[in-house]
Amino acid sequence: MPEYLFADLEKKIAEKTAAGRDVINLGIGDPDLMPPDTFTKSLQEHAADPDAHFYSSSRGDAGVRKVIARYFKGRFGVELDPDSQICVVLGGKEGLSSLGRAFVNPGDAVACPSPAYPVYAQGVATLCDGKVQTMPLLQENGFLPDLNLAEGSKMLFCNYPNNPTGAIATELFWQKLADFADTHQETVVCHDHAYSEMTFGDYVAPSFLQYTRNAVEMHSLSKVFNATGFRIGFCVGRADMIAALVKAKSQIDSGAPLMIQRAMADGLAGYRGAEPPKEVVEIRKIYGERRAYAERALRELGLDVIESPATFYVWARVGDDELPFVQKALDHDVVVTPGRGFGREGTGYIRLALTQSLERIKAAMGRLD
Template identity: 35%
Template sequence: MEFSNKLQKLPTQFFAALVQKVNAAIAEGRDVINLGQGNPDRPTPAHIIKALQQASENPQTHKYSPFRGIQELKEAAANFYKREYNVDIDPNTEVAILGGSKIGLVELPMAILNPGDYMLLPDPGYPDYLSGVALGDVHFDTMPLREENEFLPDYNALSDEVKQRAKLMYLNYPNNPTGGTADLEFFNKTVEFSKESEIAVVHDFAYGAIGFDGQRPVSFLQADGAKEVGVELYTLSKTYNMAGWRVGFAVGNADIIEAINLIQDHLFCSIFPGIQYAAIAALDGEQDCVDEQCVIYENRRNALIREAKRIGWDVKAPKGSFFAWLPVPDGYTSEQFADLLLDKADVAVAAGNGFGEYGEGYIRVGLLVSEDRLTEAISRIEKLNIFKVKNVLISN
């Protein structure tokens, strides 16, 4: 039996191919330091696990959840946004519960666009955005994220044709894969651009809890008029190390939220209630675990950047997320360099071209192993003698 045309148009799963390469190396008995993954390495905080255990013992949680999620979780999401970002959210009309934010990102083109419509995507960007393009049977143009522009899109550089035909745009800050961040001024400009061009905005805030150097990531909904033009998707995967739990939410524009809820009425019967009660415990509980985790990621970032510079690798420190976006040395493509590191140094990284055309020339490194393993990874790369340390004259 042949797959449908829709399934045949789906992009190759970039991360699946990476995992296969890494697993093959491990199967050979090699000690691979896997810096290519995006899977949090630390456990879910104990109070969240306890909330799931307690909820699971209640027979009421063994029944179907309300289609659009339990009311208490919607209220917890609204309270979270008020406490963390001073943004007012109506839990009844401006919250949609998601089985992980990926679901929202993939289903939104189907929910608010028609076949043949256009959307704008960041390049480089999260590869699964393209899954939504294929399943929605829509087209896309890209917004280059360049290092010289702090990995922010330049709306003025977009052609009139592109701006006129786009109906939806995706943004993601702190950014995967570049580690770039956006400030309130940028989001205010985004709202202005959205209104002028009549383009709805979806902000993927997956790494919203992870900012460095004393800078807290900004929510798109903090911009004036943001709820008039778009929504923000938040996941508990990174903030609370709940990647496998599959729970998140969308907040913002009531019409877009209703579109999400309506399509999910037909696709899902919400999430296991026990997980929803655990999510409430995460959002409503003490946030010390979040702050502590951010410190750990920053220390890992500092160790990676320090060691990379020590061996002569000209790198810049990411401002947020748990990724570093490192330039490939002259003479290599992103994929060639990634393959070299795995084959010759047993260090796995993600090739930048897997995130789009403008990802070529970089690799993505995850801060999801200990500082010692990050230091060891750079030591292994040093032995390849690719980088040369510049001589520094030290005077007495």
């Protein structure tokens, strides 16, 4: 196994900070903002629930699954059976790697986009002794994969809104992916929807389950509720796939802590149909302003910036080799992630995570200039 992408960066940042440098870290996608008060209050209250200290179940609490089903119907218009089509996970990362455990046998091919969130290739394919079958995400194709490259795979991962490119999927792509899922019953198609709620302006991200029911979709509360450390999310989709996930998980975990599941449920219950609660609207506004500023500032610095109405990641092309840029930024105490850290096809690009205040982002742009 290679080191997890951010382990190496964290070492470098720790060295600089220890040496007294004021490092502006635009590396990891860990929100600087606090979770909404309602979310943390809910967690405190549920910590005192008389059953909160018991093991939960690997599928998740039945009441919480009902709330997820109501949220899903309101937000995406998709009906889910809470008993068979929903599984609570300890964050998307755990959920994705447990899906791998459920389906990937040694030697199986796993179709992974590149660049991509590293867990598909490493946490699934490599840890399960499978093979990575790469689907390059190229700028000229809007960072959407050629699904012909997924033929013969046991699992296929996609993720829109996308980390690291910020790309969103077109209507045509959703239909093609749904066709693939419907005609390739041997392939477990997983759409990773970690950024479903992190969208700006008029863009609203659909669920892949609006296009097919032959798939699973991973959701996370980490980004939209600024709650990465809470470790909570859920997986939804085809009942037999969810059953396999629960079976694998039940050998590994005993369910997410009940108090955190219930805080998630209270957060999701704040949606009125597809309308998010005001806390989420506020969080989106802040990230949207940062994004608009950073896109403009990087363009003014002469970089080829990928514009997007989603995610707090800005992806920009800096030349054929991004490492000199990354090193020079680090020399000026700004951390950006080298694109190749997300896969070979990310070479030549950098990713900025807008997880610092606007003032700090402005200061970082000054240093980059």
